Structure formats: structure tokens, C-alpha cells
Amino acid sequence: MYYNLSLLFVYFFIYAIIGWMCEVVYCSIPAKKFINRGFLNGPYCPIYGVGAVIIIMFLMPYISNPILVFFIGIILTSSLEYITSWGMEKLFHAKWWDYSDHKFNINGRVCLLNSFLFGLLCVILMYMVHPIASDLVNSFSTFWIQIIATVAAIFFLSDLVESTRETVSFNKKLNSVYEATTELKDNLKEKGITTAHEVTARVRELKDDKLTDAMDSAQHLIVSLTNRINETKFINRYSHQRIMNAFPKMAHTYHQNSLELYKAYLEKSKRHKAKQHSK
Template identity: 85%
Template sequence: MYYNLSLLFVYFFLYAIIGWMCEVVYCSIPEKKFINRGFLNGPYCPIYGVGALIIIMFLMPYVSDPILVFFIGIILTSTLEYVTSWGMEKLFHAKWWDYSDHKFNINGRVCLLNSFLFGLLCVILMYVVHPIVNDLVNSFSAFWIQVIATIAAVFFVSDLVESTRETVSFNKKLGSVYEATTELKDHLKEKGITTAHEVTAKVRDLKDGTLTEAKDSAHHLIVSLTNRISENKVINRYSHRRIMNAFPKMSHLNHQTSLEIYKAFMEKNKAKHTKIDAN
């Protein structure tokens, strides 16, 4: 029993890594920088591991017909992506990816282009990747399969717990940004700063993050806001920046304005530290 579960987890883990690699290449090349895709910190995307197992299980009986594999693969992967998007939105009150700007999308959760690409990946998986992975896994003894699965499971579960904690921290941080912005809202309005776009623009325009640099009262208010964000204990700059880089089109159901302001703050903070390191 343990061997069967171990074997299943090894397949899941390998395909989660392969999926992560594909996501990183697909997203990093257009941006011309490395982007660590996925909800977790490690080099794996669980949705691909689950998706690969579902595809293999359902499509193996149709492996003699590549066309059928392609179209059934589209249905399976699109359903999985839609359900995952919906589930993560309900859990964390955020929309992690959004295809609303793509043609033929369904609620921004899935789109025809990605579904078509996933269909092609299903064909490649069934006829190229899985035979290789299957031979690789079967080259290990039952003992080593269980050892590898146990070690991988420990890392994976630890990462899942930590990444969930970081995401909860991220949501709390957005809440604190909302509170700070709300407290300064009336004062900002008095200075002609009435929209979130204007606030984020002011944050990006700051030359320094200290109150001693305040040139006028409006500038003073924006610096006060950034100082409030910095002083709050609910902050993990690396993990929060990774989340925003991994999901650049993320939108928050409750604190979208706070998300935009926090993004501006993190960009400014990163630029400031880069300048310091360069000097």
C-alpha cells in the first residue's frame, strides 16, 4: 500500500517540477527576467502534478488516437485550471491569474489560447514525456521509490505550510495598507490626491523614504504612508515580492487598491536597496 502511494507521489512530484519548468520558461522569456512561478516557494507547481496524473489516468485508454487525446486533454486541463482558480479565490480572496484580456475566456479563469496549448502539452505528455518518465521511475527499486517519495513529501508539505503562512501574511499586509490609507484618506483629499492611481504614482515618485526629505505637506503624507507600511510587523519582503512577481495579474477581491499601493511601495523599496547595494 505504501509503495503504491509512494509511486503515485513520485509521479506527481516529477510532473509538478516539469510543469514548473515550463511555466518559468513561458513567463520569463517575454519578461526577460527569471520569474519563480507558482503558489509555492519550491521549483514545482502542484496543479501540473495533479493535472498530469488525471490526464494519464483518463487518456491512457485513448492513446491510440492523438486527435482524441488532444481534445479530451483540453477539456480536462481547462476544467482543472478553472476549478483551481475558483478554489484559490475562495480560500485567499484573490484572483491569482486573469485572462480577461484574452479572447474567448470564461470569467477570466481559462482562455482558448491556453486551453489549446494545454491540449498540445497533453499530446506531448502522452507520447513523449510520460514514456521517458515511466522508464526513469521504473529503473528504481521499490525501496528507493519509497525513500524518494518520503523525502519529497516532507519538503513539499513543509513548503505548502510555509507558503500558506506567507499568503495569509500577505493578505494581512494588504489589510494594514488599507487601514493606513483609510486613516490618511481625508488628509490626502485635502491635498488633491483622490485616487489610488495618484497615491501609487506619488509613492513611485518618492526620492527617499524618510520624513526628513518631506518637501511639502502632500509629500509628507505619502512618506508617512510608506513609513506606516514599513513599520508594520506583518511583512516579509521576499515572500510578498515573490507572490506579486509570480502572479503579476493578481487582483484582490477586498483590497485591490491596497494591492496596487503595496506593489508601488515594494517596487520603490527594491529600487532603493538596489541603489544602496550598487554604491
């Protein structure tokens, strides 16, 4: 029993890593920078690992029919993507990806283009990748399969706990940004800054130089706001920045304006640090 579970987990781990690599290439090339895709910190995307194991288990009986493999694969992967999107939104109050700008999408969670690509990946997986992966895994003894699975599981579960903690911290940070903005809202209105978009724009426009007496009172308020954001608890710039880079179309259920403001603050902070290092 333990061997069978270990074997499944090894396959899960292999395909989670392959999926992460595909996502990184797919997203990093258009962005012209490395993007660590996925919910977790490590080099794997669990949704691909789960999807691959489900596909292998369900589609093996249809291996003689590539057309069925393609269409059943579309149904299985699209269902998994939809359920994952819905579940993560309910857990973390954020929509992590959004295909609303794609044609033939369902609630922005899945779209025809991605489903078609996933169908192709299912065919590639069943006829090209899995035979090689299966030969590789089966070359190890039962003992080593169990050892590899145990070590990988400990590493994966540790990352899952840490990444979940960081995401909870991220949500708390957005709430603290909202509270800081709310407290200064009346003062900002007096200076003609009345909307959240205007606040975000003013944060982006802030120069990286130190405060000077020439700054107007509105700028002082914006600087005060950024200082409040920096001082509030739950700030973990690296993990929070990674989350936003990995999911650039993330939409928060309750604090979308705070998300945009925090993103602008982190961009400004990153520019300021780069400028200091260049001196």
C-alpha cells in the first residue's frame, strides 16, 4: 500500500516540476524576465501534478484512441482548473487568474484556448512523456521509490505550509493597507485626492529622493501613507512580490484597491533600492 502511494506521489512530483517549467517558460518569455509561477515557493505547480496523475489513471484505458485522449483530457483538465480556481478564491478571497479577456471563457476561470492546449498536453503526456517517466521511475527499487517519495513529501508539505502562511500574511497586509488608507482618506480628500486610483497614481509618481521642503502638502500625505504601509505588520516584500509576479491578473474579492496600491508601493520601493545600489 505504501509503495503504491509512494509511486503515485513520485509521479505527482515529477509532473508538478515539469508543469512549473512549462509555466515559467510560457510566462517568462513574454515578460522578458524570470517569473516563478505557481502558488508555492518551490519549482513545482501542484495542479499539474494532480492533473497528470488523474489523466494517467483515467486515460490509460483509452490509450489506443488519441482522439478520445484529447477530448477527455480537455474535460478533465478544464474541470480541475475551474475547481482549483473556485477553491482558491473561497480560501484566500482572491481570483488568482482571470481569462475574462479571452474568448469563450467560463466565469474567467477557464477558456477555450487553454483547454485546447491542455488537450494537446494530455496527448503529449500519454504518448511521449509518461512512457519515458515510467521507465525512469521503474528503474528504481521499491526501497528507493519509498525514500524519494518520503523526502519529496516532507519538502513539499513544508513548502505548502510556508506558502499558505505567506498568503495569509499577504491578505492581512492588504487589510492593513486598507486601514491605513481609510485613516488618511479625509486628509487626502482635502488635497483633491478623492479616489483609490488617484492615490495609487500619486504613489507611482513619487520620486525616490528624500523629502524636501519643496514638497507640497499632498506629497507629504502620500509619503506619510507609504510610511504607514511600510510600518504596518505582515510585510514580507519578497513573498508578497513573488505572489503578485506569479499571478499578475490576481483580483481580490474585498481589497482590490489596496492590492493595486500595495503593488505600486512595492514597485516604488524596488526602484528606490535599485537606485541606492547603483550609487
